[in-house]
Amino acid sequence: MEAEWTEEAIQRITTEDTTLKQRVRQLTADNRTLDERLKAPRSNLRFQDRRVADLEAQIVAPGPTL
Template sequence: MEILTQRTRIGELLGQMRDLQVEWTEKSIQRITTENTTLKQRVRQLTADKRTLEERLQAARSNLRFQDRCVADLEARVADAASAT
């Protein structure tokens, strides 16, 4: 009985192996290659977009720091003018 069970299991596993070794058709290879190329292009585009957004964020932060300094300078002038009068 044990031998029959083992042979049955071996048969099932061999069937699963055959299922995994199905030949790829030229059409499926072409489709996968096309999808892969499309995904690679999308990754490149998203990477470039990310770089652009990071540069814009850095510029915006720099502008904000400059504006903060200008506001602080104006507040100091107003305070000096108020204390002088």
């Protein structure tokens, strides 16, 4: 099977493979960075959702005011 491949074809495929592996590593790192950047806004949104729910509950069933 290897005899059917020219040295040029093997070199081209090896180069492409290396390039693709580097691209996968870069995309993985970019994805990790974006996930990290999303953590804070997601946390803030959860906090705001809880705060809105608390305020809505206060409007519906107001307790004694201090």
